[in-house]
Amino acid sequence: MNQAACRIFDAQRTGLLRVAYRMLGSLADAEDIVQDAFLRWGLVDHAQIAVPAAFLRRIVTRLCLDHLKSARVQRESYIGPWLPEPAVEEDLAEDVTLPLLLALERLSPLERAAFLLHDVFGESFAEVALILDRNEAACRQLVLRARTHVRDARPRFPINHHQGKAIANAFFEASQKGDMAQLSALLARDVQFHADGGGKRPAVARVLHGAAEFLRAQAALARLRRAPSELLRVTTINGLPGFITREPDGLLQTTALLIEEGRIRAVYVTRNPDKLRHLH
Template sequence: MTPADVFDPLRPRLLRIAYRMLGIVAEAEDVVQEAYLRWHQTDREAVRDAEAVLVRTVTRLCLDVLKSARVRREEYVGTWLPEPIIETVEGDDLTLTLMMALERLSPLERAAFLLHDVFGMDFEQVAKALDRAPAACRQLASRARAHVREARPRFPVTEAKGHELARAFHAASQSGDMQALQTLLAQDAVLYADGGGKARAIPNPVYGQEKLLRFFQGVWRAPAVSSAQLVHEGTIDGLPAYVTVDAEGVLQTTAFGIEDGRIVAIYVMRNPDKLKGIRHRVVGESP
């Protein structure tokens, strides 16, 4: 049996773990490819559980990447958001909102939570992956779980209702109907936008319904924005969302955190480096 015969069936799972850890598809792919190269160099005859070994390798590589990523994100222009992906990952409920909550955790806390709570590994396995005692991993996951619990919507809506609200928001924002937008937005709604210094985007989050309405009123006056074409509706990282292309050719994803029938968070991605996969899938252009 060749190294690829063992590795390839596990590649999708390893990519999901790496993406959830890093939030960037290209970085996740690089990590998994490095794990594949290391698998070639491993004494595979001595390996009893190939998946456990490979998950451990990917996790440790991700932790190394996160150490340098912290420095890069401190230097990042504006708000950093995870790279959007259209697929619902492995049927888990770790939405973009919850991934943002994980961003506030230490790399070890994030890894312990993801491996145990999302990918179903027991704490003995997590301990081997993180090179920590099982009790320490339980504590790491528990702290992470508390953050995630706070970020989960208390009164979630159905998937159908979520997409209905996303469509209503798009229609209202395109027509400049501020009254309709007001009915859609919660009082404490917040807007995050990631342009990465490469596309126009607000540098800091906008908090509160009143400030958001003023913001959208100003944005609507820009012809490139008000004439943006809808090219996709669906789910991005577990949230109702849509993709638009404005008159200047700028691609944008807009995803919505919804609670109790109102929009509580809007996540806008305009950074072209993080939209290559979406552009390829939705517009048909090569990444």
């Protein structure tokens, strides 16, 4: 492959990773998909490609659709709640937050692709139809069905990052101290708690619902904790305020917080070491 073709691909690499990650929920798989797309890009006649960005996005989307067919089978045997690999960036766009990524998991691969391409990445229905090898009317229906499923997962309030980081700090301190009164003051009554250990590390085996259930679990953890967690960084995780810690077992953990009207509506903890390798 000549240098000009490599430069064209490198200019699109970050955008292609964003497409693949949002399709798959796995940074490692997204990187594999983009590398596969790079190899395929080397086999085409670049002079015949009018719009390289659209052509490459088409390749990546189709590779992701093929991958999702096998990933769905693997996901069915996953131990405990599943969360996407945490994408940790200070300037991560808020177009696809953790709740929306989880909602996308409930869609068919085609619905997911159509929704992301049109509503998130701004592709026309004509381009979506070309990418998915469907007619425009069918793609409109895919997007409409997807919107119905993900409507409630869209952020209802703008995320105030300054307030979010302050709440993330307060949440970390209260959980380390085992201060249930301070934790309670931070939580919405209908808070949800998701913990993904993937069977590789101890984690709550189901989603917890409500402040009372969450606080009971936190009190139990506080009694069992023999050493404090080390706060490494308060940051943005999948568009949500959160933090990265090193736990007493020496491994990393991420915690992301969905905050609405100053209260924590959901807590997403990723403990599966396979999903945290990129953070090192």
